[in-house]
Amino acid sequence: MSEPRWLDATQQRDWRAYVDGSVRLTEIMDRDLKAKHGLSVSEYEILVRLSEAPERRLRMAELAANASQSRSRLSHTCSRLESKGLVRRDSCPSDKRGVIAVLTAEGFAALERAARDHVETVRNHFIDVIEPDDLEAIGRAFTAVLKKMTGGA
Amino acid sequence: MSEPRWLDATQQRDWRAYVDGSVRLTEIMDRDLKAKHGLSVSEYEILVRLSEAPERRLRMAELAANASQSRSRLSHTCSRLESKGLVRRDSCPSDKRGVIAVLTAEGFAALERAARDHVETVRNHFIDVIEPDDLEAIGRAFTAVLKKMTGGA
DNA sequence: GCAAACTAGTTGAAGCTTCAACTTTTATCG
DNA sequence: CGATAAAAGTTGAAGCTTCAACTAGTTTGC
Numbered sequence: 232m233s234e235p236r237w238l239d240a241t242q243q244r245d246w247r248a249y250v251d252g253s254v255r256l257t258e259i260m261d262r263d264l265k266a267k268h269g270l271s272v273s274e275y276e277i278l279v280r281l282s283e284a285p286e287r288r289l290r291m292a293e294l295a296a297n298a299s300q301s302r303s304r305l306s307h308t309c310s311r312l313e314s315k316g317l318v319r320r321d322s323c324p325s326d327k328r329g330v331i332a333v334l335t336a337e338g339f340a341a342l343e344r345a346a347r348d349h350v351e352t353v354r355n356h357f358i359d360v361i362e363p364d365d366l367e368a369i370g371r372a373f374t375a376v377l378k379k380m381t382g383g384a
Numbered sequence: 385m386s387e388p389r390w391l392d393a394t395q396q397r398d399w400r401a402y403v404d405g406s407v408r409l410t411e412i413m414d415r416d417l418k419a420k421h422g423l424s425v426s427e428y429e430i431l432v433r434l435s436e437a438p439e440r441r442l443r444m445a446e447l448a449a450n451a452s453q454s455r456s457r458l459s460h461t462c463s464r465l466e467s468k469g470l471v472r473r474d475s476c477p478s479d480k481r482g483v484i485a486v487l488t489a490e491g492f493a494a495l496e497r498a499a500r501d502h503v504e505t506v507r508n509h510f511i512d513v514i515e516p517d518d519l520e521a522i523g524r525a526f527t528a529v530l531k532k533m534t535g536g537a
Numbered sequence: 538g539c540a541a542a543c544t545a546g547t548t549g550a551a552g553c554t555t556c557a558a559c560t561t562t563t564a565t566c567g
Numbered sequence: 568c569g570a571t572a573a574a575a576g577t578t579g580a581a582g583c584t585t586c587a588a589c590t591a592g593t594t595t596g597c
Contacts, residue, residue, distance in 0.1 A: 235499075235500045236504070244523055245522055246511065246523075248527045249523070251452055251526070252529040253406045253410075253526070254452045255529070255533055259533070271582095291545070292544085292545065292546080299404055300584095301586095302546065303547080303586075304583085304585075306546065306548080307547090307583075307584075308584095311582095326544095326592075326593075327593085328544070328593070329546085330546065351388060351389070354389060354391075356532060357399065358391065358395055360529055360532045361525040362521075362524070364521065365525040367394070368518040368525075369398055369401070369518075369525055370398030372522055373401040373402045373405030373406070374405070376405040376408070376409060376513055376514070377405050379509060380408055380412070444576065445575065454554080454555075454556090455575075455576065456555070456557095456577080457553085459576065460553075461554095463577095464552095479562075479574095479575080480561080480563085483577095539596100539597095540595100540597095541594100541595085541596090542596100543592105543594070544591100544593070544594090545590100545591085545592080545593095546589105547588105548587105550588105552584080552585075552586095554581100556580090557578105558579090559576105559577085559578080560575100560577080560578100561575085561576090562573105562576105564571105564574085565570100567569095
């Protein structure tokens with residue numbers, strides 16, 4: 232096997248900053264949401280995606296894709312949310328295999344409450360700490376990353 | 385409580401791109417390292433930090449801080465690495481409470497092998513996908529995030 | 538119209554992380 | 568000095584994620 236194309240010093244520095252920063256960032260988001268609202272980040276994400284869907288309902292597979300979770304993980308997470316009363320499962324009329332996750336009124340209320348605090352945390356540790364130009368660069372960069380992954384290319 | 389300072393459309397877009405992208409990115413890194421080398425990302429990180437330390441040894445607390453892991457998590461991870469023969473635990477002469485994690489020769493070899501593949505994955509999905517200027521912006525941004533978190537301010 | 542292949546979703550076990558409790562040693566300070 | 572507090576690590580249980588196996592329904596192709 233040929234010699235790998237190692238990162239140069241600058242690339243290494245930038246990559247590391249990202250890795251460390253993002254680990255710490257998600258840790259904070261998680262701790263914060265859990266402490267104030269008893270939700271994990273992945274539960275929160277599910278609620279967000281559902282809240283944005285038409286009629287606040289989505290097929291499991293689509294929800295999983297939206298939230299970048301595996302189907303299995305979504306199943307478990309959904310069960311937890313269901314037992315908290317934040318989500319309900321309906322059966323799908325057009326496909327008997329299908330299951331539709333529905334955000335309950337209670338779930339929507341919980342999300343509204345959580346979002347108020349969450350946005351503050353996101354601002355304090357991310358948005359307001361970063362130069363607007365750099366934030367745009369981040370958006371561009373990660374959009375490209377996502378496109379590369381999902382779009383195939 | 386006052387009305388939260390919601391993100392505007394652009395901020396929201398950028399933040400989401402980052403969240404989704406980073407989730408997918410770590411998932412790939414993890415799957416890749418695990419499949420080819422039987423290492424999780426957090427195990428890999430431990431090996432990296434140790435390999436860069438003088439004499440490839442570090443106090444547990446320092447290692448935990450370097451790798452952004454909790455002490456407890458490091459303890460468990462270290463036990464796993466130890467049972468794989470990649471890390472050894474020495475006692476600390478100056479502080480009888482202390483434990484020093486040492487990278488074994490085998491551990492260093494495993495790291496070298498893993499790093500060759502890992503750098504390729506990092507390039508394919510991140511470095512080579514992003515404009516150099518945007519990469520620099522990421523470095524700047526996440527350095528600021530880290531500074532805000534650890535530096536206090 | 539039926540068998541083979543595929544898709545949707547769930548389940549339980551195994552693995553990893555988090556949390557709180559605990560032991561041992563060191564630092565603080567009256 | 569001696570007591571109290573604080574720090575270093577570990578441990579086990581509980582919680583979440585991953586993985587592989589499974590059920591059930593749908594599609595394909597002959």
